[in-house]
Amino acid sequence: MIRIAGLRKNFGALEVLQGIDARIPAGTVTGIVGPNAAGKTTLIKSILGLTRPDCGIIEVDGERVNGDELYRRRIGYMPQIARFPSNLSGAELLAMLRELRPDAGETDEELIRTFGLGLELSKKLNTLSGGTRQKINAVAAFMFKPDLLILDEPTAGLDPRSSSVLKDKILAERRNGRTFVITSHVMTELEELADEVIFISDGKVRFSGSVRQIKDLTRQANLERAVAELMRSGAAA
């Protein structure tokens, strides 16, 4: 689904991505993990075309990401911070997004029902709580039935019930063959969702493989311990 080769990005003197190579297979959930400032968000933004890499290749389904916007028809993005035009209602926001995607066909608005958002959608977005805005953010990401969903800290700010609703949705859509790229600091969550893990630190891929493999490699019983072990050994090396 996604192939990344030799991806580099500097912000001034700061080398954020120092040659990333990665493959994200179709129909899987891939968790991107790593310490703060490792380059996770820059990597995601490069896939979305929000950030232009200095060199390297990104291909989404064999299509080079090179400034053309059409490949994004297949992508749904849930940014970490949900900030919308403050004087619009949630319903108006979703209507606006629908107009931006005239080719979308029938939309998936199941999450509106499962989150119980009905009444909230008629209120102005700046009067909603951060968690409610995050739910609308999730609705927007799934709405156009994208083949690839990129979720940046998707459950941050959600209460346990809403978080479970979102995770159920992710697993259901994965069964429908969709591909997910998820960053998260909550390892138990990734353990529940992810098939594959890419561990990034200091702008390089330090580990890439299945959840099983990372546990075997570090001889740890769960993902959180395994990633912690990788961070420790990375710091020592």
Add this chain to the structure above:
Amino acid sequence: MSATVSVQPAGVWDVAKPQMRNVLRSKWLFCYALFFVVATEGLLRFTGGDAKTLLSLANVVLFVIPLVTVVYGTIYLYNSREFVELLLAHPLKRRTVYFGLYLGLAAPIISAFIAGVSIPFVTRGLLVDARGPLATLLAGGAALTLAFTALAFCIALRFEDRLTGLGAAMAIWLLFALVYDGVVLFIVSIMSDHSIEKSLLVVSLANPIDLVRIALLLQFDISALMGYTGAVFNRFFSGAIGLGVISAALATWIGAPVFLGLHSFKRKDF
């Protein structure tokens, strides 16, 4: 995979429309319109609607529009940062998003200004008498809004740091609204022995606020109140030619920052 479709892709208007709705509903824009209602009504009440009223009003407009537009435009773009990222994650060209944001902000500000100034003229039945100079004033205010919104976008795209950006916005306004006049006076006073009128013409083209001021003064035909660059300008360009030169220069003052901003927007890492 979805098959190739021949549906018309979303355009500038699809991005601009909800932005306009958002800005039109802001309390801030309501206050901006109200300010022009109160200022215009006050001036009409005390002076009676002749050329002097419009001239006083013009001074308020020339002072307030650049300041409010450049500061609000900068803040608006900083506040829209996350939403711009969300828009850019959709299959939209950066150019479409940029012009959508620009129109979505500039159009409501212009309509608030036009409504605010026009309402007192309409309610007092002065619209017909004052239509010529009033039209120039409204067009000039609209041009300044377009120019300073574009400058605001250039600033917000250039500086990552909000405080630096806000400082730059204030600096741009100070430069055009205050420093410029001081510099012109200074040049005139030290160069009084030389014939510098032609160079002053060029200088007046370098300031959009001064251009609108000259356009208004040409229209009102009060050469005594024209200021230095205005008096010189009037001698070289009168009537239609003068307005033509000013319009062309103002169009450049709108077009140049708009395309400079577009250039930054296309290259920016969000």
